[in-house]
Amino acid sequence: MNLPGSRGTLTAHSRSAAIALAGLLAGTPSFAETQHELLFFPSVDGFDTFSESDASVKDSSTRASLDLVYSMSSDRFRLFGEFLWSTQHTELERLQAGLRIGDQTFLWVGRFHSPAKFWTSEYHHGQYLQTSITRPALEEWEDDGGSYPSHIAGLLLESDLQWRDDSAIGLAASVGLAPVLSENRLSPYELFEDSSDHGLSLGFRATYRPENVSSSQVGVLVGWNEINVEPGTNAPPADSGSVDQATLGVFADWYWNDLRMLASVVYFDNDLAFPAQNVDDTYLLGYVQLEYATNDVVTVFGRIDDGIDQDDSAYLGLLRNSVIQRYMLGARWDVAEYHSLTLEIADTTSGASPSGSEDFNELRLQWSAVFP
Amino acid sequence: MIRCKGQWLLVCIAAFLAGAGEPGNKVVLVTGAACPVASISALDLRKAYLGVAVNIEGRRVRPILMTSDERLQQIFYQSVVAMSKKSYERRRLSLMLKFGTPRLAEIDDVASVAEALEREECAVTYMWGRDAEALQGVKTIKLLWQDT
Numbered sequence: 001m002n003l004p005g006s007r008g009t010l011t012a013h014s015r016s017a018a019i020a021l022a023g024l025l026a027g028t029p030s031f032a033e034t035q036h037e038l039l040f041f042p043s044v045d046g047f048d049t050f051s052e053s054d055a056s057v058k059d060s061s062t063r064a065s066l067d068l069v070y071s072m073s074s075d076r077f078r079l080f081g082e083f084l085w086s087t088q089h090t091e092l093e094r095l096q097a098g099l100r101i102g103d104q105t106f107l108w109v110g111r112f113h114s115p116a117k118f119w120t121s122e123y124h125h126g127q128y129l130q131t132s133i134t135r136p137a138l139e140e141w142e143d144d145g146g147s148y149p150s151h152i153a154g155l156l157l158e159s160d161l162q163w164r165d166d167s168a169i170g171l172a173a174s175v176g177l178a179p180v181l182s183e184n185r186l187s188p189y190e191l192f193e194d195s196s197d198h199g200l201s202l203g204f205r206a207t208y209r210p211e212n213v214s215s216s217q218v219g220v221l222v223g224w225n226e227i228n229v230e231p232g233t234n235a236p237p238a239d240s241g242s243v244d245q246a247t248l249g250v251f252a253d254w255y256w257n258d259l260r261m262l263a264s265v266v267y268f269d270n271d272l273a274f275p276a277q278n279v280d281d282t283y284l285l286g287y288v289q290l291e292y293a294t295n296d297v298v299t300v301f302g303r304i305d306d307g308i309d310q311d312d313s314a315y316l317g318l319l320r321n322s323v324i325q326r327y328m329l330g331a332r333w334d335v336a337e338y339h340s341l342t343l344e345i346a347d348t349t350s351g352a353s354p355s356g357s358e359d360f361n362e363l364r365l366q367w368s369a370v371f372p
Numbered sequence: 373m374i375r376c377k378g379q380w381l382l383v384c385i386a387a388f389l390a391g392a393g394e395p396g397n398k399v400v401l402v403t404g405a406a407c408p409v410a411s412i413s414a415l416d417l418r419k420a421y422l423g424v425a426v427n428i429e430g431r432r433v434r435p436i437l438m439t440s441d442e443r444l445q446q447i448f449y450q451s452v453v454a455m456s457k458k459s460y461e462r463r464r465l466s467l468m469l470k471f472g473t474p475r476l477a478e479i480d481d482v483a484s485v486a487e488a489l490e491r492e493e494c495a496v497t498y499m500w501g502r503d504a505e506a507l508q509g510v511k512t513i514k515l516l517w518q519d520t
Contacts (some may be wrong), residue, residue, distance in 0.1 A: 035474040039465065072471030080472035098472070103425040106471070126469045130464065158471070162424075213422040244379070296458065334458075350505070370465060 007167035034074045038372075041067040041339055043127040045366035053066050057360040064089050067125040076100045078133075080108075084125050087301035089143065093125055093151065111153045115172035116203035118251035118264045120150050128368040131332050133344045136287035137305040137323035138266055140294070142179055142186035145350070147285070148247055148268070149225050151188035152176040152201050162212050170219075172208035177201060181238060182230040184320045199226025199242065214255075221249040230273070237317030238318050241274040245315075258293040258305065270315040283309040285324075297334045303327075318351035324357065325349040339369045377384070393420035399447050404489035407431065411513050414452075420496070421476070423455050423467045428494075436488060436497040437478045448498055451517045465519035486510055 029330030048060040065086035072079040082094040096110030113120045119139035121131040140146035154176015161169045178201035179186040189198045207219035227243040264285035272279040289303035305326040316322050330344035347361040400514050401417065403409060409428045412420075416433070420426040427432045438444060439487045467473040479488055479497060489495050496513070504512055 037468055037472070038476045039468055068470075069469055071468065071474065073472065074473045078472050103427070121470070123468075124469055126465070129466055130468065160424075212424060213419055296456070338461075 021174040032070060035070075036185075037071045037073075039069040039126075040371040041069070041128050042371070043067075043125045043366055043368040043369070045133060045364060047364040049360050049362055051358075051360040052197070054358070054360070056128055056209070057358055058354070063329075065125075065127065067093075067127065069124075069126070074209050077108065082125060092191060096156065102159065103299065104162075104256045107159050108158070109154070111151060111189070112156045112174070113191070114149050114152050114201070114223065115144070115156065115158075115174050115201045115205040116221045116247060117148070117150060118221060118249075118253075119262070120203065120217070121172070126341065126370070127305070127366070128338070129372045131291050131299055131301050131342075132289065132303060132328070132330055133342050133364045133366045134328065134346070134362075136289065136303060137326055138264060138285045138287055140323065142188055145319055146186060147316055147319060147325060148223065148245060148266075149179050149186060149188060149227075152178070152203065153189040153191065153198075154201070160212075166212055166351055168212040169211045170205075170209065170217075170371055171209065172203075172205045174203040178225040178227055180215040180228050180230045181318065182233045183191070184234050184238070184318055185269065187230070197230060199228045201225045210299070216224060216254045218252045219250070221247065221251060223247040227349075232317065237274045237277040238272075239275060243273070244271040245269070260293075261288065262291070263288040268313075269317070270313075272314060272350060276286070278315070279314045281313055281315045282361070285310055299332045299334075302329045303330070309353055311349075311357065313352045314332075321350060322352065323348055323350050323353055327364075338371070343368045397519040398515060399444065399451070399498055399517040400501050400512045401496055401498050401516055402485070402489065402504050402507075402510045402512050403494060403496045405509050405511050406490070407494040409433065409494055409496075409513060414473075416451055417514070419494075420464060423473055427508050429450075431494040434492050434495040435476055436460075436495055437476050437498055438497050439478050439480045440482055440499075444498070445498065447517045452498065482507075 009059050009282060043066045043248050043258065046062040049057055051057045063086055065084065067362045076099060080096050084091055084093050086138050094112050096108040096112045098106040098108040101107050113123055113124055116242045117139055118134060152174050152331050154174060156174045158172045161263045177189040177198035179188040180197050185340045197308060204222040205219055207217050209217045225245045227245055229238050229241050231240040242284040246269045249264055251264035252261065254261050265284060267284050268282060270281040272281055285307040287305045291299055291301040293299045293300055308314055310324045326346050327345035328344055330342060332340055332342040344364040348362055349359050351357040380444060409431055409443055412433065416426045420433045420435045448462060452459055464475050469473060479485055482499060482503045485497060485499060486507050489510055491496055504510060
């Protein structure tokens, strides 16, 4: 079986982008006013997949990852990159240049993470900063069976507005290139790629924070993506054509002392236009994750990933490795400053009809850290 | 045996006294003498240290972390940002990961404070009151904490 994250690729585009980032790091001018930041997020995780009723899903694997985040900032200008290396996948995740056009407003150009996905905008690839090992099904990366775009190339505007009562509204809007559907997964635009098959992507997020500096927040997510099919690379019926995908969602990240809740629900309206099939496909996907800090070093957590009508979605049925339901429990132990060990168990369903679904259990163990 | 216990008791009392703040000790917020900012609210100061752009009298406040001693850092977490060290560090890392926001500058040596505050207009940092009084070219703009 194909497990999430089991793709092993290092494309020519990734290599070009990696070389570009390395050149950027080496050639960065050292103005006195310019600040440089470099963070490393390493992690090693092992997982075991098994089912009492279906021996064919038995699998186990170990993956090591290193996420490198670099920024160069001056008062008006910022250059920002994120490069992920792992034993199974290597990619320049983000490379964006930003201009400050207000105290709390940046206009970015480059490749960035979609503002229309909450978890993605919150944790990016910084594994150490997220409590759980797995991401919610709704928030999966494209190459792990994600059902809507995470990586966009184009323009991104981010702004923070503060009100007199000290509450704040955060706004983020993007316009750029959407992924294409290739080999039954979404394939985002890679920098230096010469393909012109990518359609239009629009994304928007509005966030309300009751206090400007509070960690609690709620918001809305809106997206529209024209996902073109790369001809001849997908199983029928998606031989050619396109998927117009509209999304509307809400999210919340709320703290009550030692208890935290992360939740998001997104409504999908997919218009599938294939030579042999035209379908208007709608469903709802969402998750609720609760985290409880039992003391300063141990946090227990659980998450429900579920939806409405997602299990017979024609669109999700096109995607490989798409998790449609997961019930998960876990515990995280912060063993030292900037180091943690996390354990997760889950009951998972992957794949939607008509391609058929698989039910299995997952056991995961992870070490994650951040340097410096 | 009793004598041995007595020695341990004395050691404990001495350690306790050494760790306790002296009455009258205070922690103050300082900036360069050339900065026109004369005061800052506790809320604005907290925002500045949590990564929000804060302007006072048209000048951007530029916070610097003072890491010269552990007790001073504890007072900073309790009295300035009102959060644990762990939460504060996670926030700083998160801002860097999300927006590429550079982490705040740090000073670990009291002797470097005057130079750092002079180099960047309206840079602010916190320090023991007695150290601030001994420095040339800096001015105190806020009392942050006082031992009672």
